[in-house]
Amino acid sequence: NVLVEDARTGLTVETLKKAIQNNLFYVQGKYPEIATRNDYYMALAYAVRDRILQRWVASVKQYLQEKHRIVSYLSAEYLLGPHLANNLINLGIYKETEQATKELGISLDWLIEKEVEPGLGNGGLGRLAACYMDSLATLEVPAIGYGIRYQFGIFEQDIRDGWQVEDTDNWLRRGNPWEIARRELSYDVKLGGYLQHYTDRDGKFRSKWIPELTVKGVAYDTPILGYKVNTTNTLRLWKSEAPRSFDFQSFNAGDYNFAVNQKIVCENLSKVLYPNDETLNGKKLRLQQQYFFVSCSLQDMIGIHLRQGEKIEDFQSTFSVQLNDTHPAVAIAEMMRLLLDEHDLDWSTAWRVTSRTFAYTNHTLLPEALEKWDLELFQSVLPRHLEIIYEINRRFLDEVTVRVYGDPEKIRSLSLIGEGPRKYIKMANLACVGSYAINGVAALHTELLKKTVLKDFYALYPEKFSNKTNGVTPRRWMVLSNPKLTELISSKIGDGWIKHLEELSGLEKFADDPDFQKQWMDVKLEMKKNLARKIKNRTGIDVNPESMFDIQVKRIHEYKRQHLNILHVITLYNRIKQNPEIDIVPRTFVFAGKAAPGYKLAKLMIKLINSVGDIVNNDPDVKDRLKVVFYPNYNVTNAQKIYPAADLSEQISTAGKEASGTGNMKLSMNGALTIGTLDGANVEIRECVGEENFFLFGLTAEEVARIKSEGYNPYGYYQNNAELKLAMDQISSGYFSHLDDTVFKDLVKSLLYDDQFLLFADYQSYIECQDKVDVAYRDKVKWAKMSILNTARMGKFSSDRSIQEYCEDIWKVKSVPVSLNG
Ligand code: 26M
Numbered sequence: 142n143v144l145v146e147d148a149r150t151g152l153t154v155e156t157l158k159k160a161i162q163n164n165l166f167y168v169q170g171k172y173p174e175i176a177t178r179n180d181y182y183m184a185l186a187y188a189v190r191d192r193i194l195q196r197w198v199a200s201v202k203q204y205l206q207e208k209h210r211i212v213s214y215l216s217a218e219y220l221l222g223p224h225l226a227n228n229l230i231n232l233g234i235y236k237e238t239e240q241a242t243k244e245l246g247i248s249l250d251w252l253i254e255k256e257v258e259p260g261l262g263n264g265g266l267g268r269l270a271a272c273y274m275d276s277l278a279t280l281e282v283p284a285i286g287y288g289i290r291y292q293f294g295i296f297e298q299d300i301r302d303g304w305q306v307e308d309t310d311n312w313l314r315r316g317n318p319w320e321i322a323r324r325e326l327s328y329d330v331k332l333g334g335y336l337q338h339y340t341d342r343d344g345k346f347r348s349k350w351i352p353e354l355t356v357k358g359v360a361y362d363t364p365i366l367g368y369k370v371n372t373t374n375t376l377r378l379w380k381s382e383a384p385r386s387f388d389f390q391s392f393n394a395g396d397y398n399f400a401v402n403q404k405i406v407c408e409n410l411s412k413v414l415y416p417n418d419e420t421l422n423g424k425k426l427r428l429q430q431q432y433f434f435v436s437c438s439l440q441d442m443i444g445i446h447l448r449q450g451e452k453i454e455d456f457q458s459t460f461s462v463q464l465n466d467t468h469p470a471v472a473i474a475e476m477m478r479l480l481l482d483e484h485d486l487d488w489s490t491a492w493r494v495t496s497r498t499f500a501y502t503n504h505t506l507l508p509e510a511l512e513k514w515d516l517e518l519f520q521s522v523l524p525r526h527l528e529i530i531y532e533i534n535r536r537f538l539d540e541v542t543v544r545v546y547g548d549p550e551k552i553r554s555l556s557l558i559g560e561g562p563r564k565y566i567k568m569a570n571l572a573c574v575g576s577y578a579i580n581g582v583a584a585l586h587t588e589l590l591k592k593t594v595l596k597d598f599y600a601l602y603p604e605k606f607s608n609k610t611n612g613v614t615p616r617r618w619m620v621l622s623n624p625k626l627t628e629l630i631s632s633k634i635g636d637g638w639i640k641h642l643e644e645l646s647g648l649e650k651f652a653d654d655p656d657f658q659k660q661w662m663d664v665k666l667e668m669k670k671n672l673a674r675k676i677k678n679r680t681g682i683d684v685n686p687e688s689m690f691d692i693q694v695k696r697i698h699e700y701k702r703q704h705l706n707i708l709h710v711i712t713l714y715n716r717i718k719q720n721p722e723i724d725i726v727p728r729t730f731v732f733a734g735k736a737a738p739g740y741k742l743a744k745l746m747i748k749l750i751n752s753v754g755d756i757v758n759n760d761p762d763v764k765d766r767l768k769v770v771f772y773p774n775y776n777v778t779n780a781q782k783i784y785p786a787a788d789l790s791e792q793i794s795t796a797g798k799e800a801s802g803t804g805n806m807k808l809s810m811n812g813a814l815t816i817g818t819l820d821g822a823n824v825e826i827r828e829c830v831g832e833e834n835f836f837l838f839g840l841t842a843e844e845v846a847r848i849k850s851e852g853y854n855p856y857g858y859y860q861n862n863a864e865l866k867l868a869m870d871q872i873s874s875g876y877f878s879h880l881d882d883t884v885f886k887d888l889v890k891s892l893l894y895d896d897q898f899l900l901f902a903d904y905q906s907y908i909e910c911q912d913k914v915d916v917a918y919r920d921k922v923k924w925a926k927m928s929i930l931n932t933a934r935m936g937k938f939s940s941d942r943s944i945q946e947y948c949e950d951i952w953k954v955k956s957v958p959v960s961l962n963g
């Protein structure tokens with residue numbers, strides 16, 4: 142009885158081999174003798190995609206068989222990272238594929254490295270969306286992610302003469318085997334124009350929107366496979382195009398130039414990701430992008446709902462829609478417009494549906510980062526939505542005026558419209574009023590939200606608020622990026638932890654075992670050697686794998702305080718210069734991260750890191766005890782190489798500023814110890830790993846607030862701290878910049894006179910804490926134990942746990958197992 146496997150679904154080595162060869166011929170039109178590396182990459186990717194398609198179709202079928210509530214995640218960003226290796230792991234065919242490619246005479250790693258990652262996000266928020274899509278599928282929850290198919294993702298960073306330079310990210314240049322264009326699935330989206338008011342036959346007052354422009358959104362679907370389950374959810378990204386109709390209209394009117402121009406305007410909508418993070422920039426195109434993807438997504442959801450034979454007023458029984466920050470918050474007004482104008486519901490029915498559909502996640506406490514839209518700009522793009530927002534606001538303020546006893550201060554703060562020299566729309570307020578649930582992303586962050594930025598909403602609707610501490614997927618951030626550690630862990634406690642991360646606690650009993658400690662630190666050393674090789678290739682810098690790898694990788698931002706880290710480097714350097722024989726633990730400082738192209742100070746921080754590196758790395762007195770590396774173009778691919786090699790994780794933001802952080806979790810899971818402030822999820826990480834396994838320093842959020850209210854005086858700290866003063870004087874006098882005393886002027890000025898992030902106030906505490914790190918690292922046995930315990934106690938920080946909480950508390954959805962050929 143011979144079992145013949147289907148070449149498109151079979152999972153044995155033999156069948157995979159055949160599938161790759163087949164695809165090489167039938168998709169790429171090549172045979173082995175002339176196939177390029179990319180041909181093989183494509184052939185393998187299509188072979189993997191075939192296997193996913195079977196599960197994808199089965200999932201859709203399963204979801205339509207009975208009625209299930211579907212999670213709809215709206216996010217302007219998805220920072221997925223490369224697909225190939227992740228899909229092999231989730232399909233459970235990594236080993237088999239490795240063997241199959243080997244037998245074809247090619248290395249799997251070599252193909253994996255060929256993939257250009259889709260960088261459709263800036264940082265934490267976009268990466269969180271990607272981890273959540275992974276966990277939703279792994280937990281077998283029916284879900285759709287909606288977003289924008291940017292033709293150009295986050296820029297590529299290069300470093301020239303120590304400065305960041307940006308290059309476009311043309312990630313689609315070699316095609317994308319992981320998406321399927323659904324040409325037939327498209328929606329029209331109106332923009333601009335004006336309103337006509339009239340009374341209809343039934344005597345109802347109505348607004349008719351006469352748009353200036355209509356664009357078409359076309360769906361591009363990417364399958365999101367769960368780990369070792371059949372569930373395969375969809376990430377649906379919208380590409381903007383010109384509707385066919387108007388070239389005809391314009392051609393007929395004889396205006397060829399107009400037609401071509403309009404086509405360009407339409408295609409521009411999904412052209413490029415805005416590279417800002419935590420900063421406002423009220424650009425018209427950004428609002429158009431947000432509205433474009435939200436409108437397509439809601440029209441799509443309504444279509445799915447109605448095709449199931451349901452009534453429009455029961456929409457919320459089919460979908461729960463999560464808003465990833467306020468970027469998609471215009472969905473609340475768009476839902477009202479669709480229900481009122483296109484589906485003829487009355488206001489109160491429409492509002493009941495809308496306000497039971499949406500839930501809002503806040504990701505920032507920086508008041509300057511809360512989205513605001515200039516009212517006139519908003520009106521010029523979305524005149525009908527402005528009218529709707531006015532009406533939402535009128536009814537809302539009517540209702541609350543009584544409850545706040547007419548307090549004008551409170552009414553002003555709650556209003557959806559801000560008054561100033563110019564009026565503006567407050568998107569966070571719209572999100573709060575239109576959502577049935579509001580959450581922060583770490584315990585401290587949620588508490589601060591309730592006490593500060595959203596305090597008046599919390600007073601009105603305490604029951605809407607909850608905390609959902611972020612998490613990260615162990616599939617990508619452990620199994621995929623650190624296979625050696627994965628193997629070691631599984632050899633001791635089995636592999637159940639990959640789906641049930643709390644099981645890592647089983648490692649605790651090996652924390653004192655000398656053999657296990659040795660194996661643990663051997664893996665770490667091997668990962669450090671790998672990273673050292675990459676660093677050498679990319680930057681030319683030689684680093685010692687035996688030195689402590691002290692790592693800060695994240696977006697460059699004043700509040701994240703990469704410059705506090707560099708002040709520590711300078712301080713160590715000066716100690717060596719003053720006492721060349723000083724006994725300090727050799728360290729390699731690794732920095733990586735992008736600065737928003739318009740953020741001058743952040744770009745200057747990158748220059749400072751590189752300038753200090755040039756001096757420190759090349760000073761013979763240092764004797765290679767210190768190395769400073771700026772690893773260019775931080776992205777998911779590079780992050781996967783860096784995390785496993787970390788000994789020390791720098792999480793040093795000003796307390797109260799980092800909403801959660803997720804890199805802090807990835808580093809700790811990979812056995813790094815954290816030096817950090819009581820900020821974001823650091824607080825909870827410390828609670829879990831134990832205070833004796835965490836290097837704590839710095840002011841608390843409360844102390845920060847108090848010092849700021851009393852008036853922070855950085856100059857005093859500078860004058861009274863000799864090491865700090867020396868370091869700052871060197872920076873300003875040009876010690877690190879060939880005696881050019883102008884380069885770092887703006888940075889020095891900001892730190893000495895108007896630093897919002899209290900760098901100097903935390904300097905001494907940081908340095909003392911780093912001195913403790915130095916002492917701790919000398920005790921290899923103790924360090925190994927602390928490292929093991931960090932990993933063992935990180936179970937809480939799986940995105941599976943986060944998603945479980947969202948499902949139970951907010952979305953009220955359950956898992957729906959998918960069976961093949963069912
Ligand atoms: C805004 C306007 C115009 C263009 C872009 C933006 C914008 C884009 C991304 C603003 C903020 C963006 O992301 C913010 C972000 O990544 N926040 C981080 O979210 C993580 C996930 O919750 C948290 O872990 C981090 O603490 C938080 O900084």
